[in-house]
Amino acid sequence: MTVYSKKKSQDSMDVISVAIVEDNHDIRTAMELLINGSEGYACIGTFNNAETALEQIPHLLPNVALMDFNLPGGMNGIECIARLKAEFPDMQFMMLTVYEDDDKIFQALEAGASGYILKKTSPGELLEAIRDLHEGGSPMSSQIARRVVAYFQKQAKPNPALEALTSREKEILDQLSKGFLYKEIASNLYISIETVRRHVHNIYEKLHVRSRTDAVNKYYNR
Amino acid sequence: MTVYSKKKSQDSMDVISVAIVEDNHDIRTAMELLINGSEGYACIGTFNNAETALEQIPHLLPNVALMDFNLPGGMNGIECIARLKAEFPDMQFMMLTVYEDDDKIFQALEAGASGYILKKTSPGELLEAIRDLHEGGSPMSSQIARRVVAYFQKQAKPNPALEALTSREKEILDQLSKGFLYKEIASNLYISIETVRRHVHNIYEKLHVRSRTDAVNKYYNR
DNA sequence: ACTTACTTAACACGAAAATGTGATTATTCG
């Protein structure tokens, strides 16, 4: 579990205000004590459920909010982050959980969490991660980072079926994907609409689809 | 905050073989000396350009390749990674550069780099990053991680125009995006095809589009 | 010189989609 921090930031030692949303009493109290016992950090609020947090945090306006995933009641930490982030885009959220699976990670990041660390993280590293987050970093273990990177790489590689298309066909497909009518494509590429039809037909055959939408979906790897 | 689990390689101290692709002679030699001088690491090849690396690395098969961005000759480090990764998916690539801008980062990750660290990284951290990479992590500074996360979040936020759609309309749009015919949508949702037609019509009006493809493009925020 | 593949083009037919207009139930909300 390594977090490389760009700068250790002893310079501007302004106090970072922190809120904690965590249902487990022991963990919550331990974190509160840790944060309040460390210079440069202040825990200004703790909550054991999302609903209360959602109500109080807008008044407290902490710099950083630590969020557990599982919370009692109808709302989980992800949803709680999403709502708060929508209203306070500058507030920084750190997901603090035991889950390491892709779904949870991506959901959290999409909801607006910028940091994602595991509960087994040491007190020292937690403090460092909080500061890191506050200063514009995205603290996460390199294991977590790998998941995110893998997602990137998966997204990047195009459907190999597209390679079977000729350059002209790719051009046509690109026009199709942009929603142009056949006659528009024909006029854009200075060819007859019948030729467009033929190309489209060949494209559909090669991609094994029977409609524009399916072809475009393959084009975008969905 | 209980368990302290430092993922140092306590288990098998197998030697990690490393190749270096870097045109600057001083940096290259310094890294080579660092790696060969450290237990558990072996530098089995160094190259000052992409072409030679592309030719030799397939014979050396290092565990990890450190890649500079700027290289003399026609090929840069990104392209070099892309080609090698395509042939050797298990080989791990670390981008080692001075650039911190989004484009370079994303390009490197898409090409297949799993680690991305800056040249100013300390020798100790470099070694740690190499081992980390070899063990399945994605070492990167939290600043770099933030860029990646930001990309995620940007991708996530849906087109606000979609909010104007009713839940039923969103449901229809989702079916449209999957390429279903009207009659298939009708049967999937247990409604008449005429109702589907009507919903589609309303959707198009709200999204200001005139075709399925345009609607789907808006749905996917394109 | 002879394939093979790509691009271009035309015509016809039926299926599907888009447009326009109208109308009947639920549901929600002040």
Added chain:
DNA sequence: CGAATAATCACATTTTCGTGTTAAGTAAGT
């Protein structure tokens, strides 16, 4: 309780799309 919104169904017309078939000119490679 009314009013607004959402969801449902219907019919007619026009346009676009998908498919089948045929074929000529070009470029690349054996």
